[in-house]
Amino acid sequence: MTIKLGFVGTGTIANSHLVNLKEMPGVSVTAFCDLQLERAEAAAREWTSAKAYRKMDDMLDDQKLDGLYICVPPMAHGELEMSAIERGIPFLVEKPVGLDMEQARKLASKIKEKDLTTAVGYQWRYRDAAVKARELLQERKLGMALGYRMSGLPATPWWRRMNMSGGQFVEMTTHIVDLLIYLCGEVEEVYAAFGLRVKQEEVDNIDIPDVGTVSMKLRSGAVATISNTCMLPFGHKIGLDLYTNQGVISITPTGMSNRSVRGTEEFTCRNKGGLPEDEAFLHAIRTGDRSRILSQYEDALHTLDVTLAANESASTGSPVKLG
Secondary structure (H helix, E strand, C coil): CCEEEEEECCCHHHHHHHHHHHCCCCEEEEEEECCCHHHHHHHHCCCCCCEEECCHHHHHHHCCCCEEEECCCHHHCCHHHHHHHHHCCCEEECCCCCCCHHHHHHHHHHHHHHCCCEEECCHHHHCHHHHHHHHHHCCCCEEEEEEEEECCCCCCHHHHCHHHHCCHHHHCCHHHHHHHHHHHCCEEEEEEEEECCCHHHCCCCCCCCCEEEEEEEECCCCEEEEEEECCCCCCCEEEEEEEECCEEEEEECCEEEEEECCEEEEEECCCCCHHHHHHHHHHHHHHCCCCCCCCCHHHHHHHHHHHHHHHHHHHHCCCEECC
């Protein structure tokens, strides 16, 4: 069975999926959609008989697709997913799944009604470092976690506007929040402090915070703090440190370390998560078996809820309890 796929959005994250799909047998990408038609046309030229479209509904009317990749900025979510749901087309959507919890919950309800296969692009869940960390945590008691996303400001204009990206904690640090939830359980309460310290002097039309820290109470009783900045002139630190009764587990983009009284064990990541994520989605389309999908749409709701609650807390100055 050859799986026919379509892409909505043809930016950097779409290209990372396309690199993986090129190497997979029995996969054909036949349709590309982008508001900038020339970008869709350029992507289509890389695949035999693929066509380019400006509107997703035109693409879905013209082609019978087995699956869809939705790789658009945060503010563009909603109608695209609903069109896929109404047509019963399985889709993988990139994170975050939106900027509006009510809208996301409505989509999740429709997905459940249709019993539709979905996946969300939280690649860190698929890394072998995360797999190893979950194994270690089964025999340990977590006390606290510290997470980091310290980097520079992306050049993308929409990224620097709160009403388009949701800010760094929602759009970028969401990966660290999701990893915390995946490894340590759900968050019950959030308290955040954000600031715009530097970038308003250097960049026009920016209103997102360039520094922030978010403290969380987890349902388990553990506590966590995740901090981020986009004011640096270079990338600095990304990862999650887990403090347990038997030592410290540290996860980074390249691997994991396990420090205990016996010393420190180092594990190097053999994968960055993208390939097994795509393989799990395609396996589910082929077989109906969703067990390999580690983040379905409903799983991503809690991650979005936590990050939007952080924005609310930073704005009001008060803690936010999650329902």
